[in-house]
Amino acid sequence: MENNINDDNNKKTLILSILGILVLIIAVVGVSFAMYKFTGTGTQENVITTGTVNMSFDNEEGNNISLTNEYPMTDEYAIQSKDTHKSEFTITANLSVESSVAIAYSIGIDDQNIEEGETLKKEYIKIALLDDDNNILVGTPNGLDSQELTGGTLISELESQQDNLINKYMLAHKLITGSNTSDKYTLYAWVADTYNLPTGNDNKDSTLDENVIKTEEDDKTKQEKTTKSETFKFKLIVKAKQLLDEEEYEEYQQ
Amino acid sequence: MEIKENGQKKLLLSILGVAILVIAVIGISFAIYQTTFDQATANSIKTGTITVSYTEPSNAIDIEDAMPMSEKTALETLKTSNKTFDFTVTTKASGELTVPYEISITKVSGSSTLDEQYVRVYLEKNNGPVTLIGENAVQKEGLYSNLISNLKDSTKRQDGTKLLYSTSDTFDSENSTAINTTYKLIMWLDENYQMDNETQTKTYKAKVNVDSAVTPIAQ
Known part of the structure; x- marks a missing residue:
């Protein structure tokens, strides 16, 4: 009786094992040998190609302001002779996608690239910036909306001028939405008439005028005063940025 | 004690990882195109003497x-x-x-x-x-x-x-x-x-x- 029970169990185990192997074989073979098979491969490629933004700041060598033997001058004279102390530069932008992309750019003076003299500081350098249509971007116009330049602006007065791209000495900013844009600017700079030329010595003889040197030679007395040359240097900077949404766009338009 | 320190290290690393991820995402989002140009040669004004x-x-x-x-x-x-x-x-x-x-x-x-x-x-x-x-x-x-x-x-x-x-x-x-x-x-x-009556120089x-x-x- 007990032997019959063991035989039955062995048979059941054997049947289940065979059944399991069959199911496995059917599953594998069934996939491999489906009765109907369809494979559809797309013929149209969905493509995303990034657009291109190409900007340049073109300030030809030799077209920067490089003045020597300059003296303080009135705004009137500086403007009258402005062609002798100007720099022209162009900002171009080529956008591959028109209308959907807006680029904002700002022109400023790089604080890191201002080199002041001992006394010739930004409080004594005046500048003016005009665009290609003679709109006065920096400087004093002769009345509201006038395109007649009558004065410059001290660089020090621009220190608080800022926007989202330039946090100091911001001169101008613009939005570009067209595919090809070329903006030409003219920068003027001169020494303000409030600057006093410094002297090269500190000899202070109370009987003489300040910083006058007195020498005696061959029965003659010579009094002399010489000024000292100083240099002020600065570089422009252009920062550009793509605007991502309408909110940012409107913010720049204001 | 050692287990506690390990736990803290893991926590710090996790926070650091998340922070880097956030910065990376924000960085990508707000700098699709941004560039800066410096004027090649400085403008220079030198006074005379x-x-x-x-x-x-x-x-x-x-x-x-x-x-x-x-x-x-x-x-x-x-x-x-x-x-x-x-x-x-x-x-x-x-x-x-x-x-x-x-x-x-x-x-x-x-x-x-x-x-x-x-x-x-x-x-x-x-x-x-x-x-x-x-x-x-x-x-x-x-x-x-x-x-x-x-x-x-x-x-x-x-x-x-x-x-x-x-x-x-x-x-x-x-x-x-x-x-x-x-x-x-x-x-x-x-x-x-007139030199008249001059008594003194x-x-x-x-x-x-x-x-x-x-x-x-x-x-």
Whole structure:
């Protein structure tokens, strides 16, 4: 009786094992040998190609302001002779996608690239910036909306001028939405008439005028005063940025 | 204890990882296109230099026992005897600039007892006579008292200083050589001076000044 029970169990185990192997074989073979098979491969490629933004700041060598033997001058004279102390530069932008992309750019003076003299500081350098249509971007116009330049602006007065791209000495900013844009600017700079030329010595003889040197030679007395040359240097900077949404766009338009 | 430290390290690393991820995502989101251009060559403004010097002889005019003289006699006599005051004004400037200067004369107060209406003044520039400031057809030429006292540029001289001559030297960008100008000052007693009943010697002492005030370029 007990032997019959063991035989039955062995048979059941054997049947289940065979059944399991069959199911496995059917599953594998069934996939491999489906009765109907369809494979559809797309013929149209969905493509995303990034657009291109190409900007340049073109300030030809030799077209920067490089003045020597300059003296303080009135705004009137500086403007009258402005062609002798100007720099022209162009900002171009080529956008591959028109209308959907807006680029904002700002022109400023790089604080890191201002080199002041001992006394010739930004409080004594005046500048003016005009665009290609003679709109006065920096400087004093002769009345509201006038395109007649009558004065410059001290660089020090621009220190608080800022926007989202330039946090100091911001001169101008613009939005570009067209595919090809070329903006030409003219920068003027001169020494303000409030600057006093410094002297090269500190000899202070109370009987003489300040910083006058007195020498005696061959029965003659010579009094002399010489000024000292100083240099002020600065570089422009252009920062550009793509605007991502309408909110940012409107913010720049204001 | 060690387990606790490991736990803290894992926590810190996790926070760091999340922070980097956030920065990366934000960074990508807000810098799709951003660029900066620097001007290649700096704009440069260099000021020029100005030098003005005044050289005078150590010994000034000293005429003892002066007698009234006509201009012709005075010039001949005093030049021959070297009783003149020769001085030089030198100017130099780099670049285009006009350097003006004024020559003036100041009476030494206290030690001058002679009335200045009897003092004659004559000035030569590079061996040629110059017209003194304040002269006109009516007034007698070279009379000290006719000179004007208000200096054009050197207004700081308020001590009765009188202007003799005003001029300027001009420099351009190609020529910055120093300009030396020699002057000869002659002073004498005017021929109209009356020597009657003079019991005491009278003197007149004066100093020559040179002032230059270069103002900002305006035209």
